[in-house]
Amino acid sequence: MTYCIAIKTNTHLIFASDSRTNAGPDHVSTYSKIFSWGIPGKRQFVLLSAGNLATTQDVVMQINRDIREEEETNLHTVKYLSDAADYVGRVSLMMQNKHNNAQMTSGFNAESTFILGGQIGLDPPEIFMVYPQGNHITCPAMTPFLQIGEIKYGKPLLDRVIVEDTLEEDAIRAAMVSMDSTMRSNVTVGPPIEIISYDVGTLTPGQYRIFRNSDAYLRLLRKRWGEALLEAFGTLPELPVLSESQKASLSSSPALQKLPVKSAPVISDPDIAQ
Numbered sequence: 001m002t003y004c005i006a007i008k009t010n011t012h013l014i015f016a017s018d019s020r021t022n023a024g025p026d027h028v029s030t031y032s033k034i035f036s037w038g039i040p041g042k043r044q045f046v047l048l049s050a051g052n053l054a055t056t057q058d059v060v061m062q063i064n065r066d067i068r069e070e071e072e073t074n075l076h077t078v079k080y081l082s083d084a085a086d087y088v089g090r091v092s093l094m095m096q097n098k099h100n101n102a103q104m105t106s107g108f109n110a111e112s113t114f115i116l117g118g119q120i121g122l123d124p125p126e127i128f129m130v131y132p133q134g135n136h137i138t139c140p141a142m143t144p145f146l147q148i149g150e151i152k153y154g155k156p157l158l159d160r161v162i163v164e165d166t167l168e169e170d171a172i173r174a175a176m177v178s179m180d181s182t183m184r185s186n187v188t189v190g191p192p193i194e195i196i197s198y199d200v201g202t203l204t205p206g207q208y209r210i211f212r213n214s215d216a217y218l219r220l221l222r223k224r225w226g227e228a229l230l231e232a233f234g235t236l237p238e239l240p241v242l243s244e245s246q247k248a249s250l251s252s253s254p255a256l257q258k259l260p261v262k263s264a265p266v267i268s269d270p271d272i273a274q
Contacts, residue, residue: 001188002033002149004048005158005175006115006127008139012168013117013125013198013206015046016175018149018183020190021053034194035060037067037075041203043120045075045084046196050149051112051132058095059088059112081126082136085116089134096132113148118198125200153185154178168197173221176211180222193218 002021007014019030031053038044047063049056066074078084092112099110116136117127129146130136139146145162147155154177161174172195182189191213198206211218242250 001186002050003151003154003179003182003186003189004033004050004115004148005145005154005178006046006048006117006139006147007145007158007162007166007171007175008117008125008127008164009144009162009166009168009171010164011200012171013046013119013127013200014168014171014175015048015115015117015196015198015206016172016179017048017194018179018189019192019194020188030190030192032194034196035063036196036205037063038118038203038205039076040205043076043118044198044203044205045116045118046198046206047088048115048148049112050114052096052099052110054099055092055095055110055112058098059091059114062091062095063088079120080123081116081118081120081128084118084120085128085130085136086134088114088116089130089136092130092132093134115146115148119200119203121203125198150182150186150189153182157181172197172209176218176221177225180218180225191218 002018004017005015015034017033019032021029021031033049033056035047035049036045037047047060049059063075065071067076073087075084075087078087092114096110096112100108111132113132114130115127116130117125119125126138127146128136128138129148141164143159144164145158147158157178158174162171166174175195176193179189179193183191191211193211195209195211196206197209
């Protein structure tokens, strides 16, 4: 499985991904799921991927090939970021169809989902989620982030922390905690964690960071977050004591009265009975 995050603030675009593609009992594989292209001073793009690895690799290779061979439509020629998202969607569909036609196997799934973000010229920065069907959406102003892959474990933190004026360092830390929460709950998501932070308006490649499982900062972040959660849990208010009327009302509840009464099991084995 995979977990990828893109965060859009007033000053930065933050992209984060795990690197695990296989987490069987005796085999763990890691591949980068974050890719970047650009022309300094003119445009910058970052792509996050989730789904079928063969499809993802073919999409990235086709994007590189189109740039190298100066095809009419490529990431160096599109006018708008939405055009770039359309282009990635078309390439993804083409590669999915290629693998589906080659496999012809029941249950085989060549689908991949992408997040594409960046900036072209003086246009505002954007992030887009590109679905396996080729269409795409962008993030709403009230929820300035997008996720793909195993999104459910890390989303609550992002919902509470990320807003448009979140500082770069806070956005990166939030992405890392969201990623660590997901890794703790799902073994198919794992390190290294890769992060690119792009400064809005600079049109230069973003700052790249990688955090392996043995990284001292990642281990400290994980430890402090776990301790903070336990401390916060310990400060939660105690449950209110039920009044006598509430107890009476509960005992006379029709729902409880309908519960079946189970008799104790009959033990027939004399050895156990002793």
